[in-house]
Amino acid sequence: MTTNIPGFVQIIKVNDFLPGDPPIDITDIVHRTDSGATPRILARLETDKPDGEQPPSPPKFFSIARRCTHAGCNILKGSPNWATADRPIVFSMLGEGATVYPVIQCPCHGSRFDLTTGKRLLGPAPPGANLAQFETRIETVGEDAYVFVALAATA
Ligand code: FES
Numbered sequence: 001m002t003t004n005i006p007g008f009v010q011i012i013k014v015n016d017f018l019p020g021d022p023p024i025d026i027t028d029i030v031h032r033t034d035s036g037a038t039p040r041i042l043a044r045l046e047t048d049k050p051d052g053e054q055p056p057s058p059p060k061f062f063s064i065a066r067r068c069t070h071a072g073c074n075i076l077k078g079s080p081n082w083a084t085a086d087r088p089i090v091f092s093m094l095g096e097g098a099t100v101y102p103v104i105q106c107p108c109h110g111s112r113f114d115l116t117t118g119k120r121l122l123g124p125a126p127p128g129a130n131l132a133q134f135e136t137r138i139e140t141v142g143e144d145a146y147v148f149v150a151l152a153a154t155a
Helices: 027-033
Strands: 008-013 040-044 061-065 089-094 100-105 112-114 120-122 136-141 144-150
Touching (some): 008 027, 040 144
Antiparallel strands (some): 040 061, 089 100, 112 120
């Protein structure tokens, strides 16, 4: 079942993309609506509370551009030398002011980007060469909740 939200593309059922799943490439889905749209990925990043007493945190989805701002590599492809070559390289990194960033690392030369915002954290991508970020929304369609991603980048 689909619905139309102007400026957004319906991507995937929330329950089909679970916490802990690696980021996915949503370029083909977005291109069905706009063949010229920026290639992009979708990540789910909330963590469930450990004590079981608290309600689980709400789903949080993030979408950023797929093409590295250094030399254009696909940030979603693991390094050929990486043990899990088909999975993206994702980890947490401590940044300025003790901020912990969820990081995706480009497999080609190691540039690092904040997975939630696309902000460039480490080169060789030059300072300020951030990945485009796309707004996400969760909307109910029929009986199910779906993730929608904006066609245009966040300004
Ligand atoms: S292409 Fe991504 S770090 Fe060089």
